[in-house]
Amino acid sequence: MARQMGRRLGLPVVHLDALYWRPGWREPDSVGFRARIAAAIAGDGWISEGNYRETFDLRLPRADAVIILEAPRWLRLVRVLRRVVFSNRGADLPAGCPERFDWEHLKFVWRFDRVTWPRIEAARAAHGPDVTVIRLRGKRDVAAFLAGLSGSG
Numbered sequence: 434m435a436r437q438m439g440r441r442l443g444l445p446v447v448h449l450d451a452l453y454w455r456p457g458w459r460e461p462d463s464v465g466f467r468a469r470i471a472a473a474i475a476g477d478g479w480i481s482e483g484n485y486r487e488t489f490d491l492r493l494p495r496a497d498a499v500i501i502l503e504a505p506r507w508l509r510l511v512r513v514l515r516r517v518v519f520s521n522r523g524a525d526l527p528a529g530c531p532e533r534f535d536w537e538h539l540k541f542v543w544r545f546d547r548v549t550w551p552r553i554e555a556a557r558a559a560h561g562p563d564v565t566v567i568r569l570r571g572k573r574d575v576a577a578f579l580a581g582l583s584g585s586g
Contacts, residue, residue, distance in 0.1 A: 434502065434575055435482035441582045442480070447473040448525035449483030456529025467491065482525060484549075486556035493561030500567045502575070509542050 439446040452469040455461050470488045474481065474495060481492055493499070504512075520532045541549070557566075569575050 434500075434569075434579070435480050437579055438582060439480050441579065442478075444478045444480050445476065447479050447481040449481055449485050449488070450525050451527045453483075453485060454527035454530050456527075458527075458530050458533075463487070484553055486553050489556045489560040493557065493564055496561060496564050498565040498567055499557060499561065500569065500578075503568055503570045506543065506546060509545070510539065513539065513542055 435446045435448075438444070447470075449470070452473060453461060453466055467488060470485075470491050473479070474492060517532050517534050526532070557564075567578065569578055
């Protein structure tokens with residue numbers, strides 16, 4: 434969806450996974466990651482794709498909206514497994530980080546609603562309480578949202 438929005442609005446898409454992960458799926462140093470985020474969002478307009486709540490203080494004060502895609506757990510797991518099998522992730526796949534089966538990532542996806550989501554919501558409320566939140570719950574919501582976008586914002 435981020436790529437479609439970027440094309441429709443003529444804005445660059447910042448894939449946060451690509452800025453975060455170092456080759457071999459190594460985690461970066463925090464200072465370097467934050468510097469890459471700051472440089473990527475320095476322009477007048479952008480779309481960032483990904484969570485990384487530790488950078489909300491950089492992104493949310495400059496954001497017009499937060500778009501939340503609410504997919505059920507089973508669908509998120511299917512998508513992860515499909516990416517591993519077909520290696521079709523595209524532009525957001527970090528350099529030197531090939532798709533692979535990873536139990537830790539599957540556990541992260543499984544526990545996301547219970548463990549990670551409350552932390553994301555708390556950070557969003559702390560750093561962007563006045564930023565508009567748009568929740569899209571399925572393909573129809575996404576299609577209707579994209580249909581309503583124009584290059585004028």
